[in-house]
Amino acid sequence: MTKDIKIAIIGVGGVGKAFISQLASYIQRNQSTLSISVVYIARSSTALISKDYSPLPLTAFVPEKLDAAGVPPLSVPDLIKFLKDCGSEAILIDNTSSIELASQYPEFLKSGIHIATPNKKGFSSEESLWNDIFAAAGNSGGSGGYVFHESTVGAGLPVISTIKDLIDTGDEVTKIEGVFSGTLSYLFNQFAPAGGNEAPRAFSEVVKVAKDAGYTEPDPRDDLNGMDVARKLTILARLSGLSIASPTSFPVQSLIPKPLESASSAQEFMTNLPNYDADMGQLAEEAKKEGKVIRFVGSLDVASKSLKVGLEKLDASHPIAALKGSDNIVAFYTKRYGDRALVVQGAGAGGDLTAMGVLADVIKIIARIK
Structure with a gap:
């Protein structure tokens, strides 16, 4: 049975661009067994949103496409609703260093949305946030989505x-x-x-x-x-x-x-x-x-x-x-x-290596999705 997965990506800097390129190649290699659609790509001021959940084009993606789109990013509550309503498993990719976004990880996880991220802020700020994240995470005893953060330490090195x-x-x-x-x-x-x-x-x-x-x-x-x-x-x-x-x-x-x-x-x-x-x-x-x-x-x-x-x-x-x-x-x-x-x-260090660690986490999530 082909797994159907929707992905939202936030952050298209050095790591984000490298991740999109690597993800596009991964999707191409596994299209016979996986149905993966990137339905949301955002930076701080603009976003591409596939309102009908059809896949956004990833080939030769450049951040300027976001600037040309001119659509404001969704708020966190709206993004959670958007991903919950997709009818499939959903994965959030946070390629930012935003503590504001990281502080909302528990809400994403409680909603059944999985997370793969190199953002250290959620795992190294106040201990209460750490506890809330893993209390919700399905791969840590909780009942929510899975969370993986290999690239928060050592980029692509298998440290975590x-x-x-x-x-x-x-x-x-x-x-x-x-x-x-x-x-x-x-x-x-x-x-x-x-x-x-x-x-x-x-x-x-x-x-x-x-x-x-x-x-x-x-x-x-x-x-x-x-x-x-x-x-x-x-x-x-x-x-x-x-x-x-x-x-x-x-x-x-x-x-x-x-x-x-x-x-x-x-x-x-x-x-x-x-x-x-x-x-x-x-x-x-x-x-x-x-x-x-x-x-x-x-x-x-x-x-x-x-x-x-x-x-x-x-x-x-x-x-x-x-x-x-x-x-x-x-x-x-x-x-x-x-x-x-x-x-x-x-x-x-480096965008390609960090992105590799994030993609490896996405693959771990996909392997765990029933």
Whole structure:
């Protein structure tokens, strides 16, 4: 029997465009066994809505089609009603970073609408939202739709699925440590490479190169404040069984010089960042004299219920020190694995990789739909 599925997509930026392209290819490959129709595509100001639930064209989709459509997006209650009335199973794809949308996940799930998303906000903000989401989710003991969020940590890397498999099979996570930001991985791999004999480059120069190459957010402070890593660590801690109030409830080191936190623009921040290169340069030199390198690390210890995010000095032989490019690495220490961690490593950023993780979640949902 052919499964009939309707999909709503919100967010058509880098991840959204890549997801639409990958989804179109997936639909083409599986058209003999699946009937998948994208019936809603929206960005913040405009939307394409298939009022009769016929499939919207995905081939060669560009965001400009939304601008030309000129239709305001549906409100959340109206979108829920639209998807409930479709007569089929419905999946919401949230490719945004909106806490406003994420806060409505429980309502979507209670209405039987499934969710696949890379949006970290719903899973790393106030703990009450986390609890409400999974109380409603059909794959977590609730009676509502299924929710999957693999790409909230590590883009396309199997980080969430790995920790869930460990726990579901009865293992106990004791400690997790790693580099969770592709941006910060790139910055420090360039700034203080392991085994390098040359003097460290100016940190501001490395940030500029990364920004110009598109590795950072448009305002690099959104990467340097450490909150992206804190959110990912919060998600893993909650999956490990810890009660974490929010990503601001444990120590998070910001790499933004205090006087530049209030810079009025990214340009002002970048212009003045060289004035603070000496501080970071000194840290790198001190580490080098000890035969170590500095890296931006997130770690959690389950027994002590402690989490922290910030710079650490690591031996040059440490697996984290040997990372290349913008790779992520996550080491899971568990009762079964003992002192030898289970390591997940690889490219942890980029629109195509994140979209792949979202599509993999969609496939998991489809497999569970009766």
